[in-house]
Amino acid sequence: MSNSERQQPDQILNAENGIGTERISSNEVSVTNSVTEPAKVMRIGSMVKQLLEEVRGAELDQGSRERLAEIYERSIVELTDALSPDLQQELTMLALPFSDGIPSEGELRIAQAQLVGWLEGLFHGIQAALFAxxxxxxxxxxQIRQLQPGPLGNKADTASNSVPLPGTYL
Structure with missing residues (x-):
C-alpha cells in the first residue's frame, strides 16, 4: 500500500445519510456535516409535517391549494439553502416542480408526503451517524483506560491480583 493510499480516509457512513463519518487513522474520526443549518431543517421539517396532517382530511379550495403550493416551493428553497451540495442535488431531483396551474389536492398531498418522508430519512441518517x-x-x-498505568488505568488487573494501591489508607 502506498503512502497516498494510506492517507485516503475510509468512508464509514455515507454523507447522503446526513453526516459522513470518515476514519482518518485507526484512532481518529472526523465528522463532516451535510446539514449546514440543522435547526432550520428541523423547523421546516416540523412545519411541513404539521401542514400535511392539517390538510390530510380537509377540503382545499383554489386559494388554499395556491397557498399550500407556495409554502411547499418556499420550503424546498429554504431547505436547499441549509444542505450540503450532495443533499441539495438529491432534494432537487426528488422535489419536482408542479405542472403549470394550480396543483390538485392529491398532487399537494403527495408532494408534501414525499418531502416529509425524505426529511425523516435524513433525520434517521443523522441519528445513526451520531450513534456510530x-x-x-x-x-x-x-482503549485509553486500558492503556493508562496506575490505579485508574487498569482496575480489572489490580482487583484480580489484589495489589495494594499506593496512598494513605485509614
Missing amino acids: QQLMAQQQME
Whole structure:
C-alpha cells in the first residue's frame, strides 16, 4: 500500500445519510456535516409535517391549494439553502416542480408526503451517524483506560491480583 493510499480516509457512513463519518487513522474520526443549518431543517421539517396532517382530511379550495403550493416551493428553497451540495442535488431531483396551474389536492398531498418522508430519512441518517460516532468515542475511551498505568488505568488487573494501591489508607 502506498503512502497516498494510506492517507485516503475510509468512508464509514455515507454523507447522503446526513453526516459522513470518515476514519482518518485507526484512532481518529472526523465528522463532516451535510446539514449546514440543522435547526432550520428541523423547523421546516416540523412545519411541513404539521401542514400535511392539517390538510390530510380537509377540503382545499383554489386559494388554499395556491397557498399550500407556495409554502411547499418556499420550503424546498429554504431547505436547499441549509444542505450540503450532495443533499441539495438529491432534494432537487426528488422535489419536482408542479405542472403549470394550480396543483390538485392529491398532487399537494403527495408532494408534501414525499418531502416529509425524505426529511425523516435524513433525520434517521443523522441519528445513526451520531450513534456510530458516540460508539466509536466510547470504544476509544475504553482503549485509553486500558492503556493508562496506575490505579485508574487498569482496575480489572489490580482487583484480580489484589495489589495494594499506593496512598494513605485509614
